[in-house]
Amino acid sequence: xxxxxxxxxxxxxxxxxxxxxxxxxxxxxxxxxxxxxxxxxxxxxxxxxxxxxxxxxxxxxxxxxxxxxxxxxxxxxxxxxxxxxxxxxxxxxxxxxxxxxxxxxxxxxxxxxxxxxxxxxxxxxxxxxxxxxxxxxxxxxxxxxxxxxxxxxxxxxxxxxxxxxxxxxxxxxxxxxxxxxxxxxxxxxxxxxxxxxxxxxxxxxxxxxxxxxxxxxxxxxxxxxxxxxxxxxxxxxxxxxxxxxxxxxxxxxxxxxxxxxxxxxxxxxxxxxxxxx
Amino acid sequence: xxxxxxxxxxxxxxxxxxxxxxxxxxxxxxxxxxxxxxxxxxxxxxxxxxxxxxxxxxxxxxxxxxxxxxxxxxxxxxxxxxxxxxxxxxxxxxxxxxxxxxxxxxxxxxxxxxxxxxxxxxxxxxxxxxxxxxxxxxxxxxxxxxxxxxxxxxxxxxxxxxxxxxxxxxxxxxxxxxxxxxxxxxxxxxxxxxxxxxxxxxxxxxxxxxxxxxxxxxxxxxxxxxxxxxxxxxxxxxxxxxxxxxxxxxxxxxxxxxxxxxxxxxxxxxxxxxxxxxxxxxxxxxxxxxxxxxxxxxxxxxxxxxxxxxxxxxxxxxxxxxxxxx
Numbered sequence: 246x247x248x249x250x251x252x253x254x255x256x257x258x259x260x261x262x263x264x265x266x267x268x269x270x271x272x273x274x275x276x277x278x279x280x281x282x283x284x285x286x287x288x289x290x291x292x293x294x295x296x297x298x299x300x301x302x303x304x305x306x307x308x309x310x311x312x313x314x315x316x317x318x319x320x321x322x323x324x325x326x327x328x329x330x331x332x333x334x335x336x337x338x339x340x341x342x343x344x345x346x347x348x349x350x351x352x353x354x355x356x357x358x359x360x361x362x363x364x365x366x367x368x369x370x371x372x373x374x375x376x377x378x379x380x381x382x383x384x385x386x387x388x389x390x391x392x393x394x395x396x397x398x399x400x401x402x403x404x405x406x407x408x409x410x411x412x413x414x415x416x417x418x419x420x421x422x423x424x425x426x427x428x429x430x431x432x433x434x435x436x437x438x439x440x441x442x443x444x445x446x447x448x449x450x451x452x453x454x455x456x457x458x459x460x461x462x463x464x465x466x467x468x469x470x471x472x473x474x475x476x477x478x479x480x481x482x483x484x485x486x487x488x489x490x491x492x493x494x495x496x497x498x499x500x501x502x503x504x505x506x507x508x509x510x511x512x513x514x515x516x517x518x519x520x521x522x
Numbered sequence: 523x524x525x526x527x528x529x530x531x532x533x534x535x536x537x538x539x540x541x542x543x544x545x546x547x548x549x550x551x552x553x554x555x556x557x558x559x560x561x562x563x564x565x566x567x568x569x570x571x572x573x574x575x576x577x578x579x580x581x582x583x584x585x586x587x588x589x590x591x592x593x594x595x596x597x598x599x600x601x602x603x604x605x606x607x608x609x610x611x612x613x614x615x616x617x618x619x620x621x622x623x624x625x626x627x628x629x630x631x632x633x634x635x636x637x638x639x640x641x642x643x644x645x646x647x648x649x650x651x652x653x654x655x656x657x658x659x660x661x662x663x664x665x666x667x668x669x670x671x672x673x674x675x676x677x678x679x680x681x682x683x684x685x686x687x688x689x690x691x692x693x694x695x696x697x698x699x700x701x702x703x704x705x706x707x708x709x710x711x712x713x714x715x716x717x718x719x720x721x722x723x724x725x726x727x728x729x730x731x732x733x734x735x736x737x738x739x740x741x742x743x744x745x746x747x748x749x750x751x752x753x754x755x756x757x758x759x760x761x762x763x764x765x766x767x768x769x770x771x772x773x774x775x776x777x778x779x780x781x782x783x784x785x786x787x788x789x790x791x792x793x794x795x796x797x798x799x800x801x802x803x804x805x806x807x808x809x810x811x812x813x814x815x816x817x818x819x820x821x822x823x824x825x826x827x828x829x830x831x832x833x834x835x836x837x838x839x840x841x842x843x844x845x846x847x848x
Contacts, residue, residue, distance in 0.1 A: 257644070257646070257648075260641050260647060263641060264638070264641055264653050267638060268653055268657070270714070271656050271657055271660060271714070271717075272659065274660075274671045274675060275659065275671070277671070277674075277682055278667075278671045278674075281674065289680065293685060294680065294682060294685055335567050335571070339565045339567075339569065341564060342560070343565070346557050346560060346561035346564070347554070347557060347558065347561070348557065348558035348559075351561065354565060357577060358569075358572065361572055361576045361577060364576075364580055364827065365771070365774070365775050365823065365826060367775065367803055367823045367826065368580050368583045368823050368824075368827060369576050369583070371579075371582075371583055371586060371820055372579035372582040373579055374810075374811075375582075376575070391575070392576075395568050395572050395576070397572060397576070424556075424560075425556070425557060425560040450662055454663075454664045454666075456666055456778045456781070457803075460807075461811050472664055472665070472666040472778075475664075475666045475670065476666050476781060476782050479670070479673075486674050486677075486680075489670050490671065492670075493666070493671060494667070496666070496667055497663045497664040500662050500663070500664065501659070501663065504659075504662045508655060508658075511662065512654070512722050515661075515722045515723060516723060516726035
């Protein structure tokens with residue numbers, strides 16, 4: 246018995262060694278990013294590099310001079326919130342209908358929704374751009390938000406949640422005289438809250454980090470998102486790495502903070518996409 | 523409560539075995555009409571959005587791929603010209619080769635994620651949450667920011683990686699500007715940033731494996747390594763299949779990392795390694811929104827779609843060989 250336990254802790258020691266080494270590889274780039282962001286350009290390009298951060302806090306101020314960082318932060322925030330709100334309102338409605346209501350053509354319509362999920366996004370982009378251009382909405386907030394509000398993925402994810410709910414609840418409510426809207430809003434929707442939160446968190450994450458669409462549709466620096474704004478610095482100011490590191494850190498920080506608080510929902514959302522049942 | 527399915531129809535619901543009221547199964551016609559109307563009403567808002575912004579655009583892109591665009595808008599039907607042009611376009615060919623190579627090499631992420639998930643799945647291991655968080659950090663971080671950091675780490679003169687290599691006497695290359703290593707450097711970042719995502723999916727898959735299998739294996743005298751290969755791997759193969767399908771689809775669409783690490787436009791083309799870094803989607807971006815050659819760009823993504831369909835179909839055919847459904 247004692248031998249078995251010592252063997253187990255022994256093997257765990259090995260496991261921890263491997264995991265700690267791997268974790269260091271995962272984290273080191275972020276640590277180096279933070280350290281560099283506080284160095285002067287001279288210190289940053291000094292060989293051998295110093296592992297100490299320095300105290301060049303002005304790099305963070307310079308980010309705001311290089312970019313309309315405040316504007317871009319706000320654009321990103323509004324885009325992420327707008328898309329997320331759209332998805333958590335619209336997706337469960339359709340998901341509920343596909344999972345729980347009967348109507349002619351349900352199968353065909355769901356097939357169409359699924360096909361959107363399978364087509365690579367680049368196939369939508371030229372016509373989407375045309376639509377925005379025709380409406381005169383290039384360089385606008387609604388251009389950033391609009392197409393991203395409609396998510397076939399969200400419908401698919403939540404349909405699974407609705408399918409898992411027992412039928413009896415619905416029937417009981419129906420016998421009490423509740424109509425479909427009432428059943429949806431008061432009975433079913435509250436029960437899929439974990440799925441809804443997972444969708445919201447993923448929508449927030451993907452919107453915040455999205456690059457291609459914002460890059461294409463909003464080219465005016467004041468109307469850009471953070472990811473497009475940062476990308477626009479590349480090449481132009483490629484030598485001032487400490488400032489770039491400060492900007493990168495600031496831009497990704499909000500999501501990392503949200504992640505720290507809502508870890509379980511992130512992980513659940515991801516795991517949901519990958520595992521049946 | 524098991525419901526025996528009636529042959530060929532879903533019209534009649536059988537009442538549950540325990541105390542269902544007979545006659546409740548078929549509801550009045552009016553109710554069914556009302557239900558159907560609500561169904562359409564619930565689907566309408568998102569259905570319209572998807573139709574306008576996604577379904578119709580796919581058809582339009584397919585149409586555009588047979589047209590040539592003028593500099594000031596307007597397009598003319600040119601049949602298969604764009605596709606012919608692609609056959610002789612060296613840059614497109616190279617971008618496709620790069621993308622396929624990136625996709626194939628990126629699959630390394632899967633065995634690595636499985637190994638780390640298995641380590642995290644050991645009974646009684648402490649700190650699982652902390653490890654999982656650290657592995658997951660690159661997944662939630664903005665790809666543009668990640669690309670910036672790695673560009674800096676890869677810097678040939680001041681980069682941390684070459685400094686660390688110099689400590690052990692290796693003279694590191696200028697990673698992103700050296701055609702021989704640039705693609706591998708890119709793959710490394712891709713693998714690094716996707717491991718956490720795959721790991722979470724595999725961990726969920728492993729936790730769904732019934733403990734009894736491991737107990738039985740243990741009784742038969744199998745150690746942890748043997749259990750991993752005889753129990754975990756076969757039972758995890760459906761998950762691995764799913765992950766490989768989404769990884770391939772995702773890798774074929776690689777854009778963000780390269781766009782930032784390799785750059786775009788003339789500045790990027792000055793990089794001798796650029797031809798080894800450019801991906802299909804990056805070329806698409808360039809043709810569609812930089813040189814305004816939208817008909818050709820549409821043809822490029824149509825071909826990308828065909829490649830995605832072909833590789834996904836191939837994986838589905840191959841799964842009989844290695845995927846075990848329990």
